[in-house]
Amino acid sequence: MIVHLTRLRFLSECPPLLSRAGMVCFGMVVMLWVGGTLAFAQGRFTEVSVVKDKVIAVTGVGQSEIDLAVGETVVSTNAYGLTALAITSTRLLGFSSQLRHWGEQTLEMDEHVNTSQVLREFCVVVTDQHLYGFQETLAHWTREALGVSERVQELRAHGHLALAVTTERLVGFSAFMSGFHAMALQGDERVQGIEHTGDAFLVKTSRRTLMFRSRISGWTEMS
Numbered sequence: 001m002i003v004h005l006t007r008l009r010f011l012s013e014c015p016p017l018l019s020r021a022g023m024v025c026f027g028m029v030v031m032l033w034v035g036g037t038l039a040f041a042q043g044r045f046t047e048v049s050v051v052k053d054k055v056i057a058v059t060g061v062g063q064s065e066i067d068l069a070v071g072e073t074v075v076s077t078n079a080y081g082l083t084a085l086a087i088t089s090t091r092l093l094g095f096s097s098q099l100r101h102w103g104e105q106t107l108e109m110d111e112h113v114n115t116s117q118v119l120r121e122f123c124v125v126v127t128d129q130h131l132y133g134f135q136e137t138l139a140h141w142t143r144e145a146l147g148v149s150e151r152v153q154e155l156r157a158h159g160h161l162a163l164a165v166t167t168e169r170l171v172g173f174s175a176f177m178s179g180f181h182a183m184a185l186q187g188d189e190r191v192q193g194i195e196h197t198g199d200a201f202l203v204k205t206s207r208r209t210l211m212f213r214s215r216i217s218g219w220t221e222m223s
Helices: 002-043
Strands: 047-051 054-059 062-067 074-080 083-088 091-096 101-106 113-118 122-127 130-135 140-145 152-158 161-166 169-174 180-184 191-197 200-205 209-213 219-222
Touching (some): 047 074, 054 074, 054 083, 101 130, 130 169, 140 180, 161 200
Antiparallel strands (some): 091 101, 113 122, 152 161, 161 169, 191 200, 200 209, 209 219
């Protein structure tokens, strides 16, 4: 009889014990998930600031700085997602959050920045002499020279792609492929419409339809 009573008492107390244990485990899981989510988010967003003679990028895992040269001044800064950009009087400074590294690109003596776009995994800068692209995964700059009379008329950037429409060419840049990818416009060919679809730019001109994809080198002419 005593044995049976002991079993009954254990069985009656077991569900509350199991319930409390389950609640504790669930609470621990929630805390770990929230903490992991916050850590992930903090590690994936970059802020950039200028302090005295340094440009500093801050992420959820620390900060990285790069020194300014004597007489060098910061013109503008911008950051989005994994990528940060600082434009100075003499250089372009790109920051990779994943590599925690600054990549630098020297500007020509009389070169002037016209516009720029910063996206999660890359940035593009347009000057009166070049197109510059920075890939966050490599912390690396690439440049494309403009012709003597060539001018950039429009710059678009979405997802993993950027597109510059110049007076002479269509120039694409991707976060996944090295270099710029150009397609010359023919004679009096003019751009009539640009559409960003999926992970590609679709450009309709007065003569043809062209596509530039983020993971395929070069331009494709659509039939």
